[in-house]
Amino acid sequence: MLPFSQAADNNKDPILEVLRDHFTAPGELLEIGAGTGQHAVWLAPRLPHLGWTPSEQPDYLEALLPRLAAEPADNLRPAIGLRVQDQAAWPAGPFDYVLTVNTFHIMSRDQVTCCIDQACRRLAPGGRFAVYGPFRYGGRPTTDSNRLFDDSLRARDPAMGLRDQEWVVARFADHGRALLGDHAMPANNRVLVFG
Template structure:
């Protein structure tokens, strides 16, 4: 069986992992929200064996995630779970590491708000790492991001590249402080916050 595949995941997994190794160095478990094809989960779990890695996906897309996780098992890779950030309670408690890639610009803004509302229950020291495109000071960081945002708008009225400042405000409201802003391939960023 041919597994679901994302070329973007293949291209960005090494730069993301380089940051996550340091960001999650003191964490015991990581919750991946919107794990997609599972390429990040099956690469990151064995590369960070001190973590229990829990991939999740919206229930409608869980069947897209499960095959790769079965095909590339790791001792610390948990079976995928259905998770909708807008529903309470979540199926697992928020651990000390949370990762999500290419989700905030896809989900409605209300879901991004719900995500950080749920993270407000996290323990002190919890690290949240978010990968994707962001605008700064209300401006695109590249022409390709401007074109991508137009494509998102045509695809769904709920999708858009998010403003860094707006997301950082949500994080701050949940008790998190920005701990890193890393440049990534294809005009993306990896933002990380730590709960005080």
């Protein structure tokens, strides 16, 4: 049986709607932290104007590759191993689009900064970067469930935790990228789109 994430199944359609609005022109997309590959195999064939490169930490590729092999699509490129803080592992690009789902609260703050820095260096001038996940606003989680989730992450590993939306916006601003959209998603998540 292929590795399966219920969250990825629940959010794939709402993510598709946002990408249809923001990722309109043909181009190359890099997905960071592709996990089980459920987003790649669902979204890529529904966005045939994109060339889709999934990536995942090398140690986790074994959870990703079987689904990509089982559900190929014409516009799915071979997966690459990428740990965001490993500068040498980044593909040269340029990319027109970057997508990352439910990763910024798993990565440390330094890793998130690294991810934004490295991706923005490879993002084409008119490119777009979409980040899905739970965020804090005004210094606090938006709901009790997000607060509990944040607490549980920090108890598991102090480096993990929900990121402040304003801090993420500031990191993109460091690269001249502005927040183009902040969309409500299932289970109190958001998609932030930068360009």
